[in-house]
Amino acid sequence: MKEPFLSALPIIEDIQEAGYEAYFVGGSVRDFLLGKDIHDVDIATSATPAELKAIFPKTVDVGIAHGTIIVIRNGQGFEVTTYRTETEYKDYRRPESVSFVRQLTEDLKRRDFTMNAIAMDKNGSLVDPFDGQKALKDKVIETVGSADERFQEDALRLMRAVRFVSQLGFRLEPETEKAIEVHAHLLQHIALERVMSEMVKMLDGPHKAEAFQILLKSGLYQYLPSLFSERDVLLTSLDYGVSTLNENQMWLLALHFSNTADSAGQLKKWKLPAKKIKALVRALDFLKQRIDHDWTAYHLFTAGRDSAVLVETVYQVIQHRPADSFVKRINDNFDKLAIKARDQLAVTGDDLLIWADAPGGPWVKELLESIIKAVLDGAVANDKQEIRRWIKTCGLL
C-alpha cells in the first residue's frame, strides 16, 4: 500500500476496531489499479455519520444528509461516506435524501460505472461485484446495471461518461453509448455547476478529441450552455492537436473558433468566475494581434507572462505546430524585458507633473506610456535622470 492510502489507513482501522466495515472506494481505487497518480482517497463505511462522530473527536459535516463527513487526523482531512442507496430520484437529478445501508454491495450498486464501483480493504484485497477490473483491463466505460435506468436516475452521468473518455482514453461499452444518445436531452435538468465541474475535467483530459466526438455523435453537445454547444467549435477542434491543451487554453481556443461577437457573454453562460472571463477576453484580443504580427516587447509587457504564454500556446496550435519551443521563446524574451511591471519604471506620474510644472491631464498617462515603450525598446535606460534627459531631447515636455 502506498500514499495517499497509507495515511488514511488509521481511519479504516479505527472504524473497524469500533465494529464497523470501512473500505477505500471510487476514483482512488480506480486510479490506483490503473497505476495513475491518486489525489484524494474516499472511504466508504457501514457506520452512520453519528457513529463516526462517536469514533473520531474531530470531524466536519460537509454533506451529512448524503452521509459524508470529513474526519480530521493529524491536520489532514479524509472524506468518509456511509454506505447508502439512492432510491427516490426526481427530475433526473441526484436524490434529495438517501437511505443508509449496512451492505457494501448495496453502496457499490448505486455508483455510476463498473470501474468506479470497486472497493479495496486495508490489505489491498478488492471487492468487485460488477467486474470493474475487467472494464479497466478492456478499457471500457460501462454503467453498473441498466444504462437506460442509470442515466435517467441522474443525467450528470452522461457528462461523467464523456469526461472519463477524455481523461482515460477508454471507449464506451455499446449499451452505455446507445443510452447516452437516447438520454442526451436529460442533461438540461442538471445544475450548471455540476455540468461545469465535469466539463473542466473533460477539457483538461488528454483524450478530449475522442470526448468531443462522442459529444457530437450523441448530440449531448446541444445541451451544453455555450461555445462547446456549437457543432463547428467541436468539429474544428478535431482538426487541431488539442490533446496537450489545458482547460484555460481550451476556452480561449473555443472563443477563437466560435468567432462570437460577445465573448464575455458566452463565458458567462458557463458561470466562469468574472476574473477568469476578463483574462480570457483580454487573451483573445492578444491572440488576434498575435495572428497579425509577432510579439513586440511592448505587447509582451502589456500582456504579462501568463497571458502571453496562454496566447502563444493557443496560437501555435492554430498554426499546427507544437508549442513548446515557442513558449520557451516567450519566457526567454519576457525575462529579457527591461521592466516587467509598471511599478518598475524609474519615473512616476508625479515626477512628470513636477518636471512639467503643469496641471495634470491625459497627457501624463500618454507620456508614461511613451516612456515605457522607449525603455522596452532600449531607446532609453530605466533611470530617472536619463529618462528626464530623453524627454527633453525628444521635446516631449
Ligand code: ATP
Ligand atoms: P475523480 O478522480 O475525478 O475524483 P471520481 O471517480 O473519484 O473521479 P468523484 O466525483 O470524486 O469521481 O466521485 C467519487 C465516486 O462516487 C465515483 O468514483 C463513483 O463511484 C461515485 N459517483 C460520483 N458521482 C456519481 C454519480 N453522479 N452517480 C453515481 N455514482 C457517482
Ligand code: MG
Ligand atoms: Mg474523486
